[in-house]
Amino acid sequence: MSEMLPVIMAFVAALISIVATWLAVQERDMLIATLFSALQSTCYALIYYLLMAPDIVLVYLPVSVGILPLITIILIKKTERYEE
Amino acid sequence: MRLSDIAIGVSMAMLALLLSYLIVYGGLGPIATLNLRPLAVSFLNYTYNPWKIVYSAMSPEAVTAIVWDFRGLDTYFETSVLFIAIVGLIALFRGANVVQGVSSKGLSIIVKTSTKLVAPLILVAGASLAFHGHLSPGGGFQGGSFMTVAMTLLAIAFSIEFFQQKKLTLNRLLAIRCIGLLAIVVVSVYLLVKAVLLGGYAYIFQNMPRINSQYSMPSWFLDRPLAGILFFFNLSESIAVIGGLTLGVVLLLLREEELKAIIGGGEHE
DSSP, rough: OGGGGGHHHHHHHHHHHHHHHHHHOOOOOOHHHHHHHHHHHHHHHHHHHTTTTTHHHHIIIIIIIIIIIHHHHHHHHHHHHOOO | OOOOHHHHHHHHHHHHHHHHHHHHHOOOGGGGGGSSHHHHHHHHHHHOOOSOOOOTOOOSSSHHIIIIIIIOOOHHHEEEHHHHHHHHHHHTTOOOOOOTTOOOSSSSSHHHHHHHHHHHHHHHHHHHHHHTTTTTSHHHHHHHHHHHHHHHHHHSSSOTTHHHHTTTTTTHHHHHHHHHHHHHHHHHHHHHHHHHHSSSSSOOOOOOTTTOOOOOOOOOEETTEEEHHHHHHHHHHHHHHHHHHHHHHHHHHSSSHHHHHOOOOOOOO
């Protein structure tokens, strides 16, 4: 059981990321969609960690949870928040 | 429900299935198989190998050894791709500058105080990732992007004029970026220049002594492994990344009304 635990966790994280991606695609409010996209990135970071790639986790976390949502939020602020 | 929604859902489900299949049968992750591929064996053998120093990177961290030593030129060109992207951004925003005294208040005092507490911690964590990149997971780009997150937190909580008041102007950020890149170039040709001056042979991106070349970067600092160029590359890469990405974020954060006056170029109907 213990050696199956990382696999189960990766599977759960992948499922959560599907839901988050789905919600990000469906959402009309771009700001909330950005947050869903960050949630999906967090799930992917967990999967990278479970696949024993700590270097990728360390570069993926600041870029996908910090800088990418930030740039998207700046873009939303300069354009429109609600999708028509 | 449209057809495209179904396609997106099905493709995402396929991703999850593929991932779990890879983990269970592909021999990835914690259930990695015991028989490694020959390439992995050779990397593991030569990453830190004091007995065959002519093939070794003398770094306990295999990923950094591969990234900056075994395939150093690749990483150099990756860095130049990022630099060219920043150059494009600067060319678009040429002449732009942070106008003083418009609204230098920033966010509320609660946000400012919590940012004051958190930002130094993120900076120190990023610096440790960059400076320890040859000993533990991490490296120049990772540490640099961590520090960039702290800088953008400061830029948003204290407003971009805060940087200006702390003498961190756009030109200074660009200068930091260029210093980092120049340091990468200097480190990569240092041994070559030394060999040309003193006689003998050396290679570009040379780290430890190689066949035909006795020149070497320092592999130990006091009692710690320094891994020669890896430490210097991580250091200069983190400086280049923090300068470049912070410059990009500050340029994107500039107010639109001021930008239109500079970039505008008239109305195109």
